[in-house]
Amino acid sequence: MIEFKNVEKMFTKNKGLKNVNITINKENIGLVGPNGAGKTTFIELLLGLHLPRKGEVIINGVKTTDKNFNLKSIGYISANLNIPKKLSVFEYVNYIKELENNEKFNTNIEMFARVLSFDLNDASSIGSLSSGMVQKLKIILGISGDKDILIFDEPTRGLDPIAVELFEKVMEKLKAKDLTIVYCSHILDEVEKFCELGLIIKDNTIVKDVNLKEHKANLKDSFNSYYDLKEIGEF
Numbered sequence: 001m002i003e004f005k006n007v008e009k010m011f012t013k014n015k016g017l018k019n020v021n022i023t024i025n026k027e028n029i030g031l032v033g034p035n036g037a038g039k040t041t042f043i044e045l046l047l048g049l050h051l052p053r054k055g056e057v058i059i060n061g062v063k064t065t066d067k068n069f070n071l072k073s074i075g076y077i078s079a080n081l082n083i084p085k086k087l088s089v090f091e092y093v094n095y096i097k098e099l100e101n102n103e104k105f106n107t108n109i110e111m112f113a114r115v116l117s118f119d120l121n122d123a124s125s126i127g128s129l130s131s132g133m134v135q136k137l138k139i140i141l142g143i144s145g146d147k148d149i150l151i152f153d154e155p156t157r158g159l160d161p162i163a164v165e166l167f168e169k170v171m172e173k174l175k176a177k178d179l180t181i182v183y184c185s186h187i188l189d190e191v192e193k194f195c196e197l198g199l200i201i202k203d204n205t206i207v208k209d210v211n212l213k214e215h216k217a218n219l220k221d222s223f224n225s226y227y228d229l230k231e232i233g234e235f
């Protein structure tokens, strides 16, 4: 369970996140919003990578400021290359396997690697992989094992169309499980497909939640209504 209680983390007067109150429990929540709105900040707060200046973030009953807070129950597919570029795929995969120390994780990564045509024994350095291959690696490692919270930050960025289709099939299966999923993407179709609730973040806070169970088209309409559209002039 993810709880944000009156959370504020502003980097400057106008940048960051504030006034966030939400509880997410065994639901699939989509995070959408314009560039710079505060979506990644939301994710980094729930991972404890940022600590709130005000309020508290509580994950499965433990505050992110607590010394007992750990990320074991959370699978995270980040939007950025936050993995060591110099390690080979093989070295990195084995490093993560040791950290996870979990048989289910080991069998899951083999299976997802087969599905996504990814070689876990590749001796190439991670820095030499294409961005799509890095993305596949992050997905395989992020969703495997016994996580009860999964965080996706623009997971399909750089994936080829077949990999996107396969990823969508995996998401459908994850959706059927008893998990808490936070899915952040600029691709509203994905959010509509995978999530029950869409949160629109704008100007550093959640401005609207949109029920996606029945009225899927709501998300695009709501998103547009919060966007300050400008005419393209002559050029």
Ligand SMILES: Nc1ncnc2c1ncn2[C@@H]1O[C@H](COP(=O)(O)OP(=O)(O)OP(=O)(O)O)[C@@H](O)[C@H]1O
Binding pocket: 011, 012, 015, 016, 033, 034, 035, 036, 037, 038, 039, 040, 041, 042
């Ligand atoms: N460590 C930081 N120091 C200073 N400002 C930051 C920091 N991290 C984020 N910001 C600022 O906070 C605001 C929110 O950033 P965030 O990355 O959460 O946006 P986002 O909604 O994920 O955007 P995008 O869709 O472009 O990825 C931005 O204006 C960003 O420049």
